[in-house]
Structure formats: C-alpha cells, structure tokens
Amino acid sequence: MQSSPSTARSEAHRKAFDVVGLYGDPSVAWSIMLVAELHAPGSPDDYRAGLAALVAKSPDCGPPPSWDVVDEDAWQAQLHTMGTRLYVETEPLVRGASTADGRFVAVAAHHGVVDGLGLLALMGALTGEDLRSGVRGVDPSSADRSSFLGNAVKHVGSALVRPPRRFRAVDPDKSRAGEWLVARNLPKGIDSSRLIAASCRALEQWGATGGRRNPVAVAVGASRRSGDAPAPDRDTVLLRLVGSDFTDPVTVRNQLRAATPEPDSPTTSAGGIGPLVAKALAGRLGSTVLVSNLGIIEGSQRIERLWLYPAVNGPCGVAVGSLTVDGKATLTVRVARRDFSSAAAERLTETFVQAIESVSAQQRAR
Template sequence: MAASGFGDPTVSWSILLRADLRAAADPGAVGRGLAQACARYPHLGPPPAVEQAEDLACPRARFAELPYADGEPRVRAAVSTNEPALLIAAHHGACDGLGLLALLGAALDIQVTSGATGVGDRPSAESFVRSAARRVNEALFHPPARVEPTPTGQAGELLLTHQEPRTAWGTGVLTAAAATAVAAWNRRHHGHPTPLVAAVGVSRRGGDNIAPRDESAFLRLPIPRDADSADIRARLAEQAPEPQFPSSPGMLTTLGTRLLGHRLGSSFLVSNLGPVSTSDDVRALAFHPAASGRSAVAFGAVTVADTTTLTLRVRARDFHRDSAAELLSGLVTELRDPIGHR
C-alpha cells in the first residue's frame, strides 16, 4: 500500500504520541531501538533519523501535517534537548495507536501495555462496496452534522492537550461527553441540528499484546439526541466495525472521496488508548489520533501514572486556537460534571 493511500487521500494519516519523561532520552539509543523495530517489522519502512529540537512543537506540527512519501520511513521521532520528552509519529496505515505504544517501548527499551480490551474478531455487518454506496447516499442526501467551524483561512493543524489527575473515563464515557460538548458547541455557534455521528477508533487486539502494526477498526455510531453514557456504552459493545478500507481503493473511490470529502464521514472521532502501564520513566503521554471525516475533529485520551491527558486535533483553517481551546474545554467540563448530574 502506498504511504499516502489510506482512506481520505487529502489527509496525512499521521498519528502522534508524546511522552514526558523523568530523564532525558538518548537520541542514539532511541534511534537504535526504532531501527530494531523497523528491521523486525519491515512494513514500517526504513528506520527514521531521530531529530533533536529544543521545543517539540515544531517537529510535532511537521510530523502531523507532512504526508508520508513512498519509500520513506513510516515512523518519525524527535527528542527534546530542553526537557525530557520524546515524540513518535507513524502513518496510520502502518501502525495504530497501540502500535505507537509498542514503538515507545522499543525507543526507550521498556515494557509497555494498555488496559484497552479491543473488539477481537467482531465482524463487519456489510462489505466495503455496500458500505461505500450507503455512505455516498448519506453524503448526498443527509450528511451528519459537522462541528461548526470558526473559519480562519490558515494552513496546517492545531493540536491541543489538557491534563487531568488520573481518571477512569472509558471510551463510552468519552464518546458521550464529546457528543454532548459538540452539540452544545453547535448550539452556541448556530450549527446544523442534524444528529451527530461519532467515529470511535478501536483495536482488534487487547493492550496486553501490542506490536507496531495497524490492527485498528472503527465503529461509526449515530448519536441519538437523548443518549447518555450508559446508552452509548451499550451501543458500542454491540456495534459492528466498519469494513476495512481497501489497500487499492481504485480511481472511482479516490475521486468520490475527494469530491464528497466535505460531506462524508463522521461528525468527530474519539480514540482512547486506555490506562497504560510502563516504567516509572514515563510521567505522562499525549495521543493525537488522525483527524478526518466531515469535520476533521479528533479527540484523544490516554492515561499513564497519575495523569490522564485529553487532546483535540483540528484543521487550523476551521478553528482559531481560542475556539479550539473552547471546544476542548467543553469536553473537559462534560467529563468532570456530566449534564445529567448537574
């Protein structure tokens, strides 16, 4: 599969993981660890050069936005020279979120696991062709609500993070909170009242058996206006995964994705790496899933040690930094104090 050929061809499909450490990582050791992983898993491509930067914000933006070219590494890494921190990115067609955790383990030579359970071999309910036809019909006649933008005309992406004391928010709770926060956002910004559709990134494997591969699936979940966390958890437990996007999608599929990209997909995506167990060297993690679909709005979550980190990833052309921060703040507020408990 070409590095750029994964789902929406207008998206970089780069996923990122930042690790805040207790001691500075050695760039040489990080490079050797990732080179060993690339040798063991050839689909990752050539081993990456490990960059060094005072501030990881610059490589983070570049890693997020730059497409992966054929023949080049599908893994990227940078080490901060100003603080003990490490950044790892990968093309989502080669590695999923749990795979990033495996790369973190390889880079630091530590054991890493997650409490994520995965969906195992839960089958899709229909073929890709049938699903694509249904999605085109939806895009043409009744597209899901998008997260109402605050247009800027700026290029690039915004990646925001927020840390909380360690919590036990599961994916169902996170999805319900995101839906409530987005619905409230749209009401404040005169968004279309069409029902929301959440995309939920999940894994086929559990977090106790991770490797730098893409074994992801995603659940596409229409959100009823009166749904609460219990409803959404129950629906997620039964929802069939969407069919796997073909490695060679063909000209018509690619053209259709480009033409209908502003109407296809979900309202937002949620991906939760769960509670992560690792060495004491890791103080905090921040996970940024790929942002695509109708809104290109992605919420991420991961917990390690005493910290749960929530993230938001959006297109800079659609959100001012202040408005993106407001949207993320809405998620935090809903998680801390669900609307049904106020």
C-alpha cells in the first residue's frame, strides 16, 4: 500500500534530519550544493521537469523540489538562499534554480537525503545527461565495526581534552547569519591527497586556534559506491585523519589508504539527546576542515564548469570542495558568516589557492 503524500513527506524529513547523527551541528542547514555553468543552455522549464521527475521516483528525496528562476544579477544571492537556508518539515528537501537564460543552474539538497554522488545524479537529471564521476567507492569491508554511539563518546572525550585546531576567525560577528560561498577556477585538477595537504598548508599560513597539543582533524567525504552510475541517494562514509601534520601529499595518501571509515550515523537522534549534546559542546566538536572531492566528471556535452559546495559545521568550520569537468577544475571554500567577514572569506580562499599551487609545485619538482 502506498503512503499518503503527507506520510511519505514526514518520513523523508525524519530520515534526513536524523541522519545528521549524534554529534552533528544542529544550527547549520546541512545543505550540499552543486552549481553548473552551461555552454549549451536549456530551458528553465525543462530543467525543472527533469529534476522533479527524478525526485518523484526517489521517495527518500521527499516532496517535489522547489524551483526558482532569477536574473543573473540576482544569482549569487539565490545561491546563498538555497544553499544555506535551514530545512524545515514544511518545505522540500531538494531545491533547484536557474538563471532566466538557462546559463547557470544549481541543485541543493539536505545531506541526509543525498551525498555528493547523489547530488551529481540530481544535476544530471536537471541537465538531461548521465553524469559520472571517476571516484572509487570505499570498500565496505573496511568499515569500523564499533558502534556509532561508542565512537561518538570517544570523539566527545577527545574534544573535551584536546579539541581540534581551527582556522583563526577574522572579523567575527555572531549577529551575521548564513555562510559565505566562495569559488575559484583552478588551472588543473587536484586529487584528494594533494587537496588535503594544501588545506593543511593553508591552515599553517592562515593561523590556527589552539597549540601544537591540539590535533589537526581532517574530515574527508567519501562514498561506499563508485561514481560510475550515481543515484539520488546517500551512501556516504566519513574518513577522519587526526594528527599533527598532514601537509605532505605522500603522507596523506598513505594515511587515506589506511584510514577506517567512521561508523554509520544512527537512524534516530537518540531520543533528542544527540542535538542537545551537540549544542552544549558546539565549541569543541567538529573538524579543522572538511574536504570533498568528486574527481573527474564525465558524460556531459553541455556543462562548462561545475562547483561543489559541501556542508560546513562547527566553530570556525571550513568546508572545501573540488572537481574537474571537461578539463576545467574548480575549488570552493565555505565558511560561516559569524566567524569570517566577506573580505576574510575571500582572503582565506586565496590562501587555499596559494597552498594548492605550493603542493603542485612540490609534486612537479619530485
């Protein structure tokens, strides 16, 4: 028997909100977003129909997606709205938008609904293409068999004693809501080990809170499945590198190969205790930086560039996204407005770009 629309909607929202987990930051949107510039634009109506059709086939995506069409001069404001506004039970879990001329399109979704590959599937439905990623899935047999609760207790204990280093806040203002979404084009693609090494070099160049006693904690977004046939679902895993120095890409590559995925998030919020714990310890939980790399995207004849915006959380949290399409690589940096001014977010992004150049130059010299 099929569920009524209201029941299906409630269940989809429950799953999405609960999957954030025991120590997820309840104050952020947990929204991930993919933005495309097309050299062969289509009709906004066709974009909307393609996205809605795939969401309709995917019960966990919830109700029909929202859709907005704006002029190009309002595009950046639209991206901020759809990418950072909190999800509530009376609104869709998937959001889409385009410029009136069809040149730019975007899709955002709650991270409890899809992961990065799921987002790629939604973008493919929107543009009418079978987009694929070159990323390889994490071997399920390597997963940490300990319970999520036990692992969460371990993280809480570590956070109380030695919270991770953070990027130093610049011009913070707690009255500012939302996040800064900053994008740059890169001269060439970058693999995950070099992106992580560059992120840690950026931390050194920018300045960090905490001392050498406080570890660097890098969260790395990954998936159990490969990117050969993305689907609008969530099969994500989180790799976590914790140590004193991850600035060398060779060392990082070895650490990634040896890393054990974090245990799965629970399917409930622990009777409401999880969000309360997360809120009480918000100043100590989270990671130094979250890195998400979708690799090389194939299957498009229309897309000029793509930008991936992973979710950011935690105090002075920084999320970095990268991918390459048609030989064109991009970088995004996402930070909370409460921790950085607009100018500081731009400078921080330039610091990441310089760090990537440094890592690439070192690799060429070897």
